[in-house]
Amino acid sequence: MIWNDEFETLPREAIESLQLKRLQQTVERVYATVPFYRESFKKADITPADIKSLSDLQRLPFTLKQDMRDNYPYGLFAVPLEQIVRIHASSGTTGKPTVVGYTRRDIDTWTELMARSFVAAGANKGDVIHNAYGYGLFTGGLGAHYGAERLGASVIPMSGGNTKKQLMIMQDFGSTVLTCTPSYSLFLAEVAAEEGIDIRNLKLKVGILGAEPWSEKMRQDIEEKLNIKAIDIYGLSEILGPGVGIECIEAQKGLHIWEDHFLPEIINPDTGEVLPAGEKGELVITTITKEGIPLIRYRTRDITRLFKEPCICGRTHARIERLSGRSDDMLIIRGVNVFPSQIESVLFNIEGVEPHYQLIVDREGTLDTLEVQVEVNEQTFSDEIKILQSLSSKIRKDIKDLLGVTCKVRLVEPKSITRSEGKARRVIDNRPTAS
Amino acid sequence: MKVEQISIFIENKSGRLAEVSGTLGKAGVNIRALSLADTSDFGILRLIVNDPDKAFKVLREQNFTVSKTVVIGVEVPDTPGGLSSILQILDNNNVNVEYMYAFVERSGDNAVIIFRFDNIDDAIKVLHDNGIKILEGNKITSM
Numbered sequence: 001m002i003w004n005d006e007f008e009t010l011p012r013e014a015i016e017s018l019q020l021k022r023l024q025q026t027v028e029r030v031y032a033t034v035p036f037y038r039e040s041f042k043k044a045d046i047t048p049a050d051i052k053s054l055s056d057l058q059r060l061p062f063t064l065k066q067d068m069r070d071n072y073p074y075g076l077f078a079v080p081l082e083q084i085v086r087i088h089a090s091s092g093t094t095g096k097p098t099v100v101g102y103t104r105r106d107i108d109t110w111t112e113l114m115a116r117s118f119v120a121a122g123a124n125k126g127d128v129i130h131n132a133y134g135y136g137l138f139t140g141g142l143g144a145h146y147g148a149e150r151l152g153a154s155v156i157p158m159s160g161g162n163t164k165k166q167l168m169i170m171q172d173f174g175s176t177v178l179t180c181t182p183s184y185s186l187f188l189a190e191v192a193a194e195e196g197i198d199i200r201n202l203k204l205k206v207g208i209l210g211a212e213p214w215s216e217k218m219r220q221d222i223e224e225k226l227n228i229k230a231i232d233i234y235g236l237s238e239i240l241g242p243g244v245g246i247e248c249i250e251a252q253k254g255l256h257i258w259e260d261h262f263l264p265e266i267i268n269p270d271t272g273e274v275l276p277a278g279e280k281g282e283l284v285i286t287t288i289t290k291e292g293i294p295l296i297r298y299r300t301r302d303i304t305r306l307f308k309e310p311c312i313c314g315r316t317h318a319r320i321e322r323l324s325g326r327s328d329d330m331l332i333i334r335g336v337n338v339f340p341s342q343i344e345s346v347l348f349n350i351e352g353v354e355p356h357y358q359l360i361v362d363r364e365g366t367l368d369t370l371e372v373q374v375e376v377n378e379q380t381f382s383d384e385i386k387i388l389q390s391l392s393s394k395i396r397k398d399i400k401d402l403l404g405v406t407c408k409v410r411l412v413e414p415k416s417i418t419r420s421e422g423k424a425r426r427v428i429d430n431r432p433t434a435s
Numbered sequence: 436m437k438v439e440q441i442s443i444f445i446e447n448k449s450g451r452l453a454e455v456s457g458t459l460g461k462a463g464v465n466i467r468a469l470s471l472a473d474t475s476d477f478g479i480l481r482l483i484v485n486d487p488d489k490a491f492k493v494l495r496e497q498n499f500t501v502s503k504t505v506v507i508g509v510e511v512p513d514t515p516g517g518l519s520s521i522l523q524i525l526d527n528n529n530v531n532v533e534y535m536y537a538f539v540e541r542s543g544d545n546a547v548i549i550f551r552f553d554n555i556d557d558a559i560k561v562l563h564d565n566g567i568k569i570l571e572g573n574k575i576t577s578m
Contacts (some may be wrong), residue, residue, distance in 0.1 A: 383442030
């Protein structure tokens with residue numbers, strides 16, 4: 001099923017000519033209305049008239065998250081505040097949050113793209129959508145909510161938390177589609193088991209999961225434990241919120257980026273140079289229809305590949321590979337780049353090990369230390385010390401083999417790692433920050 | 436002849452042992468013997484109790500990782516050389532001991548050694564053939 005047949009299946013040439021037209025309009029608009037862009041274009045010695053083809057996009061300067069912080073809160077808005085109907089903000093764990101504003105038309109676009117995303121994930125009207133993304137400044141809850149209503153599904157605005165009640169409602173209201181973070185879906189399964197609820201036999205059929213990177217192994221685990229299809233959704237508040245891209249249920253192979261609204265590029269994160277299709281690098285997105293806060297070549301920090309081959313689902317929009325990590329999440333441990341998702345995949349490959357883990361990074365003298373805490377469960381527990389020790393040395397060795405980094409493995413009691421009801425907190429970095 | 440031992444995973448942090456014993460105490464479970472094996476990060480607490488099923492259930496409800504392991508108890512005279520004679524027999528017959536711990540009976544004449552073997556049935560046969568008395572499970576849990 002396709003929500004918007006006309007736009008989702010546009011031939012590539014038509015997508016590209018639409019993109020060029022919209023890019024030119026966006027560049028003209030930000031040049032005229034956002035002082036930050038007028039200055040950065042001048043510095044790069046470029047004017048809107050220089051954008052004659054899509055390849056001219058490369059000549060435009062990047063926008064960084066820091067630029068949004070420097071212009072906090074409204075400095076990058078391209079319309080006066082009276083045209084803004086909604087304001088969201090990112091969590092801002094490292095300083096001030098990044099603020100985004102939506103015009104009425106932006107909300108309408110977002111709603112359309114979320115409706116498309118729901119249909120691509122196999123949801124439709126008649127579904128009961130259990131929306132456990134947080135409602136509030138975070139874009140997840142309201143973004144999914146509006147899309148679900150546009151679709152004509154029955155949406156339950158659960159928001160996050162209160163897990164036992166979530167399960168009760170899921171059972172009693174007959175939820176068929178679950179929207180939340182992947183780690184929360186596993187937490188729901190865990191609490192269901194404790195409560196004696198057979199979550200596999202509820203009416204749930206699809207989970208639309210996102211807002212944190214997760215591995216293919218974790219997908220298999222979720223699909224098995226909840227007996228659902230687990231679909232990956234991509235979004236970031238700076239660009240829109242959830243619904244920037246989605247996997248189609250037909251292929252479950254890469255996430256379609258809605259190219260009539262976004263221009264994706266992959267760059268070398270060190271040099272900024274654009275990489276050819278299929279190569280791995282940082283995803284950069286230019287919004288080409290947004291009014292409130294259009295962003296030119298926004299560096300997402302997400303590491304992926306871009307594919308333009310047609311998909312079996314019939315959609316023509318390019319796909320990104322499932323994210324292997326956000327470069328913000330990347331840890332540098334004694335000079336080695338480590339993504340939490342890589343450690344997760346090591347753990348998943350060891351029989352019986354559960355996906356509950358936490359990475360503690362610290363510094364002893366001048367040396368970084370990495371401790372991987374893994375919960376013991378009934379399957380991995382043995383009353384013989386040597387068996388538990390061989391489990392920790394296997395984890396240590398597999399991490400060393402895959403990532404080239406030495407770590408200490410600490411086995412901890414079950415449920416001692418805090419469960420998240422939103423984004424999982426995988427890393428605790430206790431290293432003193434460089435000043 | 437075999438005894439069910441309760442084993443519990445315990446992280447090295449203060450208060451965990453007290454929580455285990457508190458949970459058992461509240462449930463009216465009596466501990467007959469115990470041993471604690473520890474590493475720098477975690478320990479394994481092994482218990483012989485009067486009601487293993489109940490102990491298993493209440494500890495699990497408190498989110499402890501618990502398992503049941505089959506061990507055997509052997510009575511030896513509480514005199515010098517008592518333990519050595521048994522270990523000698525096991526060694527001569529190539530029976531490997533995973534771990535063991537001991538307690539002294541209330542009467543004070545005998546000690547009870549709890550053994551965990553790789554291959555419990557072979558071990559029982561060897562002890563039997565050498566005339567070593569293996570205690571009945573219910574005798575140990577009700578001592």
